[in-house]
Amino acid sequence: MNKTATPQPEFTLERHPQPTPAAAITASLADPVFGKVFTDHMVTIRWKEGLGWHDAKVGPRRAFEIDPACAVLHYAQEIFEGMKAYRRENGEISLFRPQENAKRFRASASRMSMPELPEALFVGAVEALVDIDRAWVPGGEGSSLYLRPFMFAIENYLGVRAASEFLFCVIACPVGPYFKSGKSAVTVWASDHYTRAAPGGTGAAKCGGNYAASLIAQTEASSQGCDQVVFLDAASHRWIEELGGMNIFFVMDDNSLRTPPLSGTILPGITRASIIELARAEGFTVNEAPYAFDEWQADAASGRVKETFACGTAAVVTAIGAVRHAGGEFKIGDGGEGAVTRQLRTLLTDIQRGKAPDTRGWVRTVEAQPVTAAQ
Ligand code: PLP
Numbered sequence: 001m002n003k004t005a006t007p008q009p010e011f012t013l014e015r016h017p018q019p020t021p022a023a024a025i026t027a028s029l030a031d032p033v034f035g036k037v038f039t040d041h042m043v044t045i046r047w048k049e050g051l052g053w054h055d056a057k058v059g060p061r062r063a064f065e066i067d068p069a070c071a072v073l074h075y076a077q078e079i080f081e082g083m084k085a086y087r088r089e090n091g092e093i094s095l096f097r098p099q100e101n102a103k104r105f106r107a108s109a110s111r112m113s114m115p116e117l118p119e120a121l122f123v124g125a126v127e128a129l130v131d132i133d134r135a136w137v138p139g140g141e142g143s144s145l146y147l148r149p150f151m152f153a154i155e156n157y158l159g160v161r162a163a164s165e166f167l168f169c170v171i172a173c174p175v176g177p178y179f180k181s182g183k184s185a186v187t188v189w190a191s192d193h194y195t196r197a198a199p200g201g202t203g204a205a206k207c208g209g210n211y212a213a214s215l216i217a218q219t220e221a222s223s224q225g226c227d228q229v230v231f232l233d234a235a236s237h238r239w240i241e242e243l244g245g246m247n248i249f250f251v252m253d254d255n256s257l258r259t260p261p262l263s264g265t266i267l268p269g270i271t272r273a274s275i276i277e278l279a280r281a282e283g284f285t286v287n288e289a290p291y292a293f294d295e296w297q298a299d300a301a302s303g304r305v306k307e308t309f310a311c312g313t314a315a316v317v318t319a320i321g322a323v324r325h326a327g328g329e330f331k332i333g334d335g336g337e338g339a340v341t342r343q344l345r346t347l348l349t350d351i352q353r354g355k356a357p358d359t360r361g362w363v364r365t366v367e368a369q370p371v372t373a374a375q
């Protein structure tokens, strides 16, 4: 089914009748908890077989009315993205590599038998929301406006097949650091029982089902006093894949970096790709090569692995200081954040926040967006 080629609709705008007062916005930006507070508006675009993409709207953020037979409630045909808007010191608002999120969203849609939203429409939708809710973009180190584009099947039908109607939506929430622990490094739980993705499965797609399946391992991690879970491969339970919501890098004692390859079972992170490019430009050797859990444990003990860090849009670059597993616990380096982790995070965040020149065209300033007032 070709679900891509349709003319692009224009956005109509319906402003929120009672927008949040400026003082209340300022209060909610002071110490935002990840994913709890939302801005006033949302963007929606519909897709229907035979009609394509239509009814693109910027409107007040409101609840959806969903029929109990709505396909997504039964067969989980849903995908999402995660990206951030940053307020720069000069007041401008920018996005980081939004085109890459648009591309990954299309790839996720293709894997999940969903229509592929044209990349320009994806970026336009995100920019339209950031533009209308720009007062909600926090300034300051570590804070940003987290954007959540997502799409789900809205056809009311219980037959098991790809749906014929979908709703795309973007919502936004001001956020601070993802890990609230205040520690310089997090502790991860290595699950020896639960896996996240299998060859031929949906591991490389950003679909809600992957996260639903990972929650039991995340709960196990929390009950072990850990911040995140690290998944091993489904076939042999030996190879390190990624965390529940982040990719993983190892810093070796020869200053080379290692990260699991994109084998189809892990999410191709945009932060991961950016770190690889930035690290290579700084002269680091980066090996995209499998790394076994027992090697990690032995290398941490011998000092061959000096640092380990997680990276992703929500977590940015976060040091992993300790690893717990069914057989015990081991520490990475001195258990805190290492120098290479700090160096790579600074390189990345300085570009994202406009403190370092953007020589790769990764940063996109959000301009005022053309929208048509709703009738
Ligand atoms: N892996 C998983 C499972 C994720 O959920 C994320 C976050 O989106 C990442 C990796 C990192 O991806 P990105 O850097 O594009 O945010």
Ligand code: COI
Binding pocket: 081, 082, 083, 244, 245, 246, 312, 313, 314, 315
């Ligand atoms: C993101 O980093 O955007 C994610 O989707 C991961 C999740 C931990 C929020």
